[in-house]
Amino acid sequence: MNSHADGAANNPRNPFAHVEAAGWGQGLRTLTRITYMNLRHRWQVAIAIGSTFIAAALQLLIPKLLGQAVDQVRMGEGISGGTVEQALWTSALLLLAVSVLRGLFTLAQNYFAESVGHHFAYELRLACYDKIQRLSFSFHDQGHSADLITICMLDIEGVCWYFSTALVRAVLLAMLIGIGAYMLLSTNLELGVVALSFVPFVAWRSSRTQLKLRATWDELQGRLSVLGRVMEENLCGIRVVRAFAAQAYEMLKFERVSQNALALAQERADIYARDTSAMTFSFFFAMGLVLWIGGSKVIAGEISVGTLTTFLTFMTVLQMPVRQIGLMINAFARASTCGSRLFGFLDLDITIKDAPHARPLEISEGTVRFDNVSFAYPGAENRQILRNISFQARKGETVAIVGPPGSGKSTIAHLIPRFYDVTGGTITLDGQDIRNVTLSSLRRAVAVVQQDPFLFTTTVENNVAYGDPWANEPRIERASESAQLHNYILGLPAGYKTVVGERGVSLSGGQRQRLTIARAMMLRPSVIVFDDSTAAIDAATEQRIRSAMRRFAKDRVTIIIAHRLSSVMHADQILFVENGEIVERGTHEELLVKARRYEALHNLQTRPRDDDGAN
Amino acid sequence: MSQIPDPESERKGVRDGTRPPRAVVGSHRIEDEVFGRAFDKNIVRRIWAFVEPYRTKAVIAVVAVLICAGVQLLIPLIIRYAVEHAITPGSRDGSALLAAAGAFFLAILVNRVASYMQQSVIGKMVEVVLFDIRRAMFGHLQKVSLSFMDQTEVGRLMSRLQGDVSSIQEFLETSVLSVGDIALLFGIIFVMLWLDLSLGLLTLSVLPVLFIVRMFWLPSARNAFMAATETNSATNGALAEAIHGVRAVQSMDRQQVNFLLYDDKAHANLKTQLTAAKYAQVMVPIVDTLTGLAMAGIVLGGSKVLNDRIDVGVTIAFLFYIQRFFDPIRSLTLQYSVMQRAMASGKRLTEVLDLDIEIHDRPDAKALSPQMDGSIEFRNVTFGYDPKHPVLKNISLKVSPGETVALVGPTGSGKSSAIALVHRFYDVQRGQVLVGGYDVRDLTQESLGRQVAMVLQEPFLFTGTIFDNIRYHRTDVRRDRVIEAAKAVGAHDFIVSLAGGYDAPLGERGGNLSLGQRQLISFARALVADAKILVLDEATANIDSYTEMLIQKALTKLLEGRTGLVIAHRLATIRNADRIIVLQNGEVIETGNHDQLMAMGGLYFKLYNLNYASFDDLAEEQLDITAQRGGQT
Numbered sequence A: 001m002n003s004h005a006d007g008a009a010n011n012p013r014n015p016f017a018h019v020e021a022a023g024w025g026q027g028l029r030t031l032t033r034i035t036y037m038n039l040r041h042r043w044q045v046a047i048a049i050g051s052t053f054i055a056a057a058l059q060l061l062i063p064k065l066l067g068q069a070v071d072q073v074r075m076g077e078g079i080s081g082g083t084v085e086q087a088l089w090t091s092a093l094l095l096l097a098v099s100v101l102r103g104l105f106t107l108a109q110n111y112f113a114e115s116v117g118h119h120f121a122y123e124l125r126l127a128c129y130d131k132i133q134r135l136s137f138s139f140h141d142q143g144h145s146a147d148l149i150t151i152c153m154l155d156i157e158g159v160c161w162y163f164s165t166a167l168v169r170a171v172l173l174a175m176l177i178g179i180g181a182y183m184l185l186s187t188n189l190e191l192g193v194v195a196l197s198f199v200p201f202v203a204w205r206s207s208r209t210q211l212k213l214r215a216t217w218d219e220l221q222g223r224l225s226v227l228g229r230v231m232e233e234n235l236c237g238i239r240v241v242r243a244f245a246a247q248a249y250e251m252l253k254f255e256r257v258s259q260n261a262l263a264l265a266q267e268r269a270d271i272y273a274r275d276t277s278a279m280t281f282s283f284f285f286a287m288g289l290v291l292w293i294g295g296s297k298v299i300a301g302e303i304s305v306g307t308l309t310t311f312l313t314f315m316t317v318l319q320m321p322v323r324q325i326g327l328m329i330n331a332f333a334r335a336s337t338c339g340s341r342l343f344g345f346l347d348l349d350i351t352i353k354d355a356p357h358a359r360p361l362e363i364s365e366g367t368v369r370f371d372n373v374s375f376a377y378p379g380a381e382n383r384q385i386l387r388n389i390s391f392q393a394r395k396g397e398t399v400a401i402v403g404p405p406g407s408g409k410s411t412i413a414h415l416i417p418r419f420y421d422v423t424g425g426t427i428t429l430d431g432q433d434i435r436n437v438t439l440s441s442l443r444r445a446v447a448v449v450q451q452d453p454f455l456f457t458t459t460v461e462n463n464v465a466y467g468d469p470w471a472n473e474p475r476i477e478r479a480s481e482s483a484q485l486h487n488y489i490l491g492l493p494a495g496y497k498t499v500v501g502e503r504g505v506s507l508s509g510g511q512r513q514r515l516t517i518a519r520a521m522m523l524r525p526s527v528i529v530f531d532d533s534t535a536a537i538d539a540a541t542e543q544r545i546r547s548a549m550r551r552f553a554k555d556r557v558t559i560i561i562a563h564r565l566s567s568v569m570h571a572d573q574i575l576f577v578e579n580g581e582i583v584e585r586g587t588h589e590e591l592l593v594k595a596r597r598y599e600a601l602h603n604l605q606t607r608p609r610d611d612d613g614a615n
Numbered sequence B: 001m002s003q004i005p006d007p008e009s010e011r012k013g014v015r016d017g018t019r020p021p022r023a024v025v026g027s028h029r030i031e032d033e034v035f036g037r038a039f040d041k042n043i044v045r046r047i048w049a050f051v052e053p054y055r056t057k058a059v060i061a062v063v064a065v066l067i068c069a070g071v072q073l074l075i076p077l078i079i080r081y082a083v084e085h086a087i088t089p090g091s092r093d094g095s096a097l098l099a100a101a102g103a104f105f106l107a108i109l110v111n112r113v114a115s116y117m118q119q120s121v122i123g124k125m126v127e128v129v130l131f132d133i134r135r136a137m138f139g140h141l142q143k144v145s146l147s148f149m150d151q152t153e154v155g156r157l158m159s160r161l162q163g164d165v166s167s168i169q170e171f172l173e174t175s176v177l178s179v180g181d182i183a184l185l186f187g188i189i190f191v192m193l194w195l196d197l198s199l200g201l202l203t204l205s206v207l208p209v210l211f212i213v214r215m216f217w218l219p220s221a222r223n224a225f226m227a228a229t230e231t232n233s234a235t236n237g238a239l240a241e242a243i244h245g246v247r248a249v250q251s252m253d254r255q256q257v258n259f260l261l262y263d264d265k266a267h268a269n270l271k272t273q274l275t276a277a278k279y280a281q282v283m284v285p286i287v288d289t290l291t292g293l294a295m296a297g298i299v300l301g302g303s304k305v306l307n308d309r310i311d312v313g314v315t316i317a318f319l320f321y322i323q324r325f326f327d328p329i330r331s332l333t334l335q336y337s338v339m340q341r342a343m344a345s346g347k348r349l350t351e352v353l354d355l356d357i358e359i360h361d362r363p364d365a366k367a368l369s370p371q372m373d374g375s376i377e378f379r380n381v382t383f384g385y386d387p388k389h390p391v392l393k394n395i396s397l398k399v400s401p402g403e404t405v406a407l408v409g410p411t412g413s414g415k416s417s418a419i420a421l422v423h424r425f426y427d428v429q430r431g432q433v434l435v436g437g438y439d440v441r442d443l444t445q446e447s448l449g450r451q452v453a454m455v456l457q458e459p460f461l462f463t464g465t466i467f468d469n470i471r472y473h474r475t476d477v478r479r480d481r482v483i484e485a486a487k488a489v490g491a492h493d494f495i496v497s498l499a500g501g502y503d504a505p506l507g508e509r510g511g512n513l514s515l516g517q518r519q520l521i522s523f524a525r526a527l528v529a530d531a532k533i534l535v536l537d538e539a540t541a542n543i544d545s546y547t548e549m550l551i552q553k554a555l556t557k558l559l560e561g562r563t564g565l566v567i568a569h570r571l572a573t574i575r576n577a578d579r580i581i582v583l584q585n586g587e588v589i590e591t592g593n594h595d596q597l598m599a600m601g602g603l604y605f606k607l608y609n610l611n612y613a614s615f616d617d618l619a620e621e622q623l624d625i626t627a628q629r630g631g632q633t
C-alpha cells in the first residue's frame, strides 16, 4: 500500500491520482476493505444481519398467509361457517403476530445496521484526525485543505452509510429473492420462473450502472471540490477581491466552475433516473406476466386463486426493495469512490516520524549545530534551496539571519524542529542528530514564531496557552507581558477571555505577531526562532519585547530572522544568506568592515537620502 | 489495512487522560442552531422563489408523480378485475384476462415513462435550483460589508454554501415524492372507501392510533435530531480547524491533547447519532403492527364474503392496498427529519441572503473616472469598528495629486484602518473621506476600486499559476505587462527559476513561495491593476532593504504622476516620501517631511532613532514612550 504514497510524491498537484486512475479492481478491493472493517463490530453486525434474515422470512410469510386466507374465504363458500371462522381467526392472528415481529426485527435490522455505520464513521473520523495531525508539512504543502475537508467529511459520510444502505439492503434483497424463489419455484415451477424473470435483467443493468455512477461520482466530486476551493478562496481573500473591485471577475470564475459541476450533476441525475425506471419496469413486466400466465392457469384449473394471490403478493412485497435497488447501487458506487479516496489518504506514508530507536532529546549545553546542511523541498527535488549551511550556536547566544526574499531563511528555521528532513548534512542539538530523537521532545524544545501566524478561533488565553494548556494564569500573563500584549488584552471587552476571530482578523498585524510571540514563550523552549516576527511591530515595541526576552536569553539559543538591522545588530553572529548559501558571516562590527552586502543594507537603513538614485 | 489509533494508547501520553483546563478544539462560538418546525411557511416561500423560474418543469414533475401514484392505485384494481371477471376456474373466456393483462401492460408502460420523467426532470431541476441558490448566496456575500465578514468564520459560511444547500436538495427531491405519497395515500383511502365502505372504515380506524403515537414521538424525536445535527457540525468544525491549523499544532506538539479533545467530540457525536437513529427507527414496528392489525381486520371482514356482501376480488384488492397504504405513511414519517433539517438549513440560507449590505452605492453615485487627479483627503474622520470605541479620532489629512505620503505609527494605531476607509471597506462614523475630490460615498464602489490599488498587509494568493495571480481580474492585460510588473518588483528572477516559470502552479495560498516572494507577487498584482492611487500597507515589511531599494527605484518610473499612500514600520522605507504623517492612538500627531520631523524631535524622531540605535544604549523611559500607548490601543 505504501507504493501509493510514493506515487503521490511524484505528483504534487494531486496526491490521490492513483485512486482516480484505478477502475473496477480498485473499487472491489475498496468495498472488501470497507466490509471487512464493518465486520469487526461483530455483535452488531450479527444482530443486524440475523434480524435481516428473520425480517425477510417473516415478510415472505405474509403473502403465504394472505394466500391461505383467500383460499379459506373461497372454500368457506362450501363449508360450514364455524370451522372457516376459526381458520380465518387463526390466519388473522397469525398475520398480526407476523407483522409485529417483522416490525421488531426490521427495527433491529435498521438500528444495528446504522449503528455499525456510525461506529465505523467514528473510527474513521479518529483515524483521519490522527492522520492529519501526523502527516508532515510537505504533505500539507502539496494538497489543498479543501480537498482534505472533502475527504474527512463527505467521504466518511459516503462510506459510513455503506453498511446500512448498500450491504444490508443487498442481503435483504438477496434473501427475499432467494427464499421467495424457493417458495415460488416449489409451489409452481413455471410461474415461479416467470415471476423471477426480472432478476437477471436487473442484475445486469445494475452492475453496469454501478460502474457508470462510480465514474461520474469520481468526476463530480472532483469538480465540486474545485467549486468549493473557488468559493473558499474568495471568502478568505475577500479583502483582495474588494481591494481590486474584482467581484465581477470572481462571479465569472464561480459561474464557470459551477456550470462545469452542474453539467455533470445533471448527467448523474439522468443516469440514475433512466436506470431506476428501467429496473422498475422490468419488475412490473414480470408481474404482468404472472397475472396473465397465472390467470390462464387458474382458468385452466392448474392452480388455485390463492396460489396466484401468493405470487402477486410476493411481487408486491418485492416492490419496495426493487425500487430501492437504485439507491443501493448508488450507495455501492459512492462507497467505492469515497472509500478509495479515503483509504488512499489513510494509507499515505508519514515521512517525518520517530525513528525506531528514537530517544527523548536531552538538553544540557543547548548547542544547535548545522553541519553542511543542504535541502530541497519534497516535490521540487531538483531545486536546491539550501547548500552547505554550517553554523553553531551555544546556549545564551543569538544568531541572526538576514537575506533577500526567497533566500532560504525560513527554510533554515523549519529544519530545526524537523518540519522537513534535510537532504544532506546533519542538524544536531547537543550532539544528538535531530532525526534520532523523538519528535515530541524536539518540538517542545524548539519554538518557531512563524512568519505568517495562525491563530485559533478561541479566547486570547487559550491561544497564548496553546502549547501548554495546563499553564496557570500568572504564567500566561507573564508571557503576554514579555510580548508587550498584556496591556492591550486588558483593554479588550472580556480581557483574556475575548475570542479572537478566525486567523485573528480583528487584531492588527502587529498584535497578531505579538500574540504568537507570547505563545512561543509559553513553551519555555531551549531554542527559539523568530522568523521575521516583528516586521509588523514598530521599533519601540520591538525593543521592549527584546529587552524582556533578554532576561531569558541566557538559558537558550535565540535565532532571529529579520530585515530591520536594529533587530539583528547585537547578535553574536550574523549570517547573510543568499540563494541558499551563507555568503557573509560575523558580528555586526566585523561585517561592517569586511562585508559588502551587509554594509549595503546597513547604509540603506541608517543613512537617509544620500545613497539613493530614487529621487 | 489502515490502523485505527487506539484512544487508550493516546491517552497514556497525556497526564492520565485528564483534559487540560485551557484547551478546546473547534470553534469556540456555539452555533445557535435554528431548529424548528418541519414546516415553516416563510422559508418555504423563500425556497419557492428559487423554484419559481422553473415552474413548468416543477409542474411536469408533479404531474408525472401523480401519474405514477395513479398507476399504483390502478394495479390492484386491474388485479381485482382479473380475479373477479377473468380468473374463474374453468371459465372458457380468455378475452377478459387478455384485456386485464393488456390494461396492466399499458399501465406499467405509462408508469415507466412517467417515472423516468419525474426523476429526470426533478433531479436536473433540483441541481439547477441548487446552483441558483448557491450563486445568489455567493453573489450576496460579495457585497455584504466587511465588518460582517471580519466576524464570520469562513468555515461557517462554507458549510452554508455546501452542507445547507445539500439539505435543500434532499428536501426538494423528497417534497416532490411526498406529493406522490400524499396523493397515493388519499387515493388509496378513497378507493378503499369506494370499494367497500365498512371495510374501508375498518382499515382507516388504525390511522388515529398512528397520529396519537406520533404526537408523543415528535417532541423527543425533534430534540434527538437536533442534537445529532449539532454535534455533527461541532465535530466537523473541529476537524476543519485541525486541517487549517495543522502547522501550529505540530510545532507546539499539541497532537495528543487535541486528539483527546476531538475524541470527546466525536464520541458525543456518535452517541447523539445513535439516539437519533433509535428515534427514527422506533416508528417502524409501530407502523408494521398497525399494518398487521388492518390486514387481520380485512381477513376477518372477509368473512362477510360468506354473507355475499363483498367478494374475493375486493378482499384481494384490499390486501394489496393495505400493503401499499402504509408505504407512504412510512416514507412520510422518514421524510419528517429531512423536512426538519431542510427548514433549519433554509433558515440559515435565508440569513445569509438577508444579510444587510451596509455599504451601498447611492442611486446617483458617480463613476470615478481614470482622469481624476488622484488626491485623497480625510476631513475630520472618526471611525471605529465598534462605534463606541473609535480607532481613528477626528483625523484630517490630505494627499495631493502625484504626492507620496507615508503613514507611520506604533502597532495598532489605526494605519491599516485608515487606508481601509480610502477604499470604503467601512463607512466613517463622522467626517468625510474624499478621493479625487469626491466623497467616497458618492462614488460607485466598482469605479473606486479600479482607481485605488492596494497591497494588503497580508499577501493573499489564489490557487492557480503565478501569471494568473499577477494578472488577477485584468484579463485584458497582456503577458509582457505582467512580466514588466514582476520585473519592477524584483520578482522576475525567482519566477523564472521555478519549474514552469510564470505558469508554475502555486500551492494553497502560495504556500510554496516564501512570504517575501508572496508579498512581491501581490505587489506586482497591484501594479498591473494600473490605478491612479497606489496604497501600500507594509508591502515590503518582509523584504530586505536592498531589494526594497531596487523596487523603489524601479517604481519611480512606473508610478510617475500617481498618488501613493505608504505604511511602513521600517522608517528607511519611507524616508523618501514627500510627506510623513505620524499616527498615534488614532490621532495625527505630527506631519512633515523627514527633515522637518527630525527637527521637531517628537515621536518620529524617537522612532527613527530606535530603528538603528543600540538596545543597550536605550534608557528605559525611552522604551516607554510608544510601546505602552501602542499596547493600549
Ligand SMILES: Nc1ncnc2c1ncn2[C@@H]1O[C@H](COP(=O)(O)OP(=O)(O)OP(=O)(O)O)[C@@H](O)[C@H]1O
Pocket (backbone or CB within 6 Å): A505, A506, A507, A508, A509, A510, A511, A536, A537, B150, B385, B386, B391, B409, B410, B411, B412, B413, B414, B415, B416, B417, B418, B457, B633
Ligand atoms: N476588522 C476589525 N474589527 C475590529 N477591530 C479591528 C479590526 N481590525 C483592526 N481592529 C482594531 O483596530 C485597531 C487598529 O488596527 P489597525 O489594523 O488599523 O492597526 P495598524 O496601525 O495597522 O497596526 P499594525 O501596525 O500592527 O498593522 C487595533 O486595536 C485592532 O485591534
Ligand SMILES: Nc1ncnc2c1ncn2[C@@H]1O[C@H](COP(=O)(O)OP(=O)(O)OP(=O)(O)O)[C@@H](O)[C@H]1O
Pocket (backbone or CB within 6 Å): A141, A377, A380, A385, A403, A404, A405, A406, A407, A408, A409, A410, A411, A412, A451, A532, B494, B511, B512, B513, B514, B515, B516, B517, B542, B543
Ligand atoms: N513549501 C515549499 N515548497 C516548495 N518550495 C518552497 C516551499 N517553501 C518555500 N519554498 C521555496 O524555497 C525558497 C526559500 O524559501 P524561504 O521561505 O526559506 O525564504 P525566506 O528566506 O524565508 O524568504 P522571505 O524573506 O521572503 O521570508 C523560495 O524560493 C521558495 O520559493
Ligand SMILES: [Mg+2]
Pocket (backbone or CB within 6 Å): A409, A410, A411, A451, A531, A532, B514, B515, B516
Ligand atoms: Mg521567510
Ligand SMILES: [Mg+2]
Pocket (backbone or CB within 6 Å): A508, A509, A510, B415, B416, B417, B457, B537
Ligand atoms: Mg496594519
